[in-house]
Amino acid sequence: AQSVTQLDSHVSVSEGTPVLLRCNYSSSYSPSLFWYVQHPNKGLQLLLKYTSAATLVKGINGFEAEFKKSETSFHLTKPSAHMSDAAEYFCVLMDSSYKLIFGSGTRLLVRP
Amino acid sequence: GAVVSQHPSRVICKSGTSVKIECRSLDFQATTMFWYRQFPKKSLMLMATSNEGSKATYEQGVEKDKFLINHASLTLSTLTVTSAHPEDSSFYICSARDTDYSYEQYFGPGTRLTVT
Numbered sequence: 001a002q003s004v005t006q007l008d009s010h011v012s013v014s015e016g017t018p019v020l021l022r023c024n025y026s027s028s029y030s031p032s033l034f035w036y037v038q039h040p041n042k043g044l045q046l047l048l049k050y051t052s053a054a055t056l057v058k059g060i061n062g063f064e065a066e067f068k069k070s071e072t073s074f075h076l077t078k079p080s081a082h083m084s085d086a087a088e089y090f091c092v093l094m095d096s097s098y099k100l101i102f103g104s105g106t107r108l109l110v111r112p
Numbered sequence: 113g114a115v116v117s118q119h120p121s122r123v124i125c126k127s128g129t130s131v132k133i134e135c136r137s138l139d140f141q142a143t144t145m146f147w148y149r150q151f152p153k154k155s156l157m158l159m160a161t162s163n164e165g166s167k168a169t170y171e172q173g174v175e176k177d178k179f180l181i182n183h184a185s186l187t188l189s190t191l192t193v194t195s196a197h198p199e200d201s202s203f204y205i206c207s208a209r210d211t212d213y214s215y216e217q218y219f220g221p222g223t224r225l226t227v228t
Contacts, residue, residue, distance in 0.1 A: 032215065036219075042221055042222065043116075043118075043205060043219040043220050043221040043222050044156075044205070044207075044219040045219075046216070049216070090155065090156070094215060098209075098215050099146075099158060099161070100146075100156075100158070100217060102155045102156045102157075103155065104154070104155045105154070105155050
């Protein structure tokens with residue numbers, strides 16, 4: 001069965017410092033993976049997606065993620081956090097029937 | 113980009129009443145729409161997959177008679193919570209896929225349902 005594990009429920013960084021949000025997946029086939037961001041009481045916005053092309057994926061707002069098959073990981077990074085990055089982030093895997101399987105989410109706090 | 117709207121954004125209803133939530137794809141035709149439920153500070157749980165012109169496919173544990181889904185056109189799907197109870201209070205989010213060959217889902221802004 002496919003699954004997604006987000007290793008941290010909360011991550012707190014200072015503005016201007018790097019961001020690392022960790023995600024591990026389990027899949028019996030080469031998966032499609034996504035990162036979504038959700039601001040309070042808002043819908044989800046796609047940050048980036050991996051679909052078996054380049055392993056380093058660049059997304060919007062300076063975010064990027066690297067697909068590492070050997071580590072079954074798809075961590076999300078950003079070189080310098082901005083106050084507006086504070087939100088909930090979801091790592092998502094698409095299963096073989098094109099359904100989305102969501103991780104439990106990581107809340108990113110950005111300190112001034 | 114593809115835009116999905118939901119109406120209403122917030123609704124408060126009394127226990128025992130029914131409430132309808134609309135999900136619309138504004139600039140594309142959605143052959144498939146999805147309904148998710150999000151509990152406070154929790155992740156999204158897929159409730160059902162809605163295909164235009166056919167019955168919805170519900171995930172295990174979701175009561176189809178309680179959560180009625182209708183997908184009558186390529187731009188509109190509705191979720192009706194029947195005989196609502198306080199435990200149905202939640203954030204409901206829909207998404208839409210623009211073709212049968214496109215895997216990407218576009219999400220609506222969500223509807224906050226509070227049952228008193």
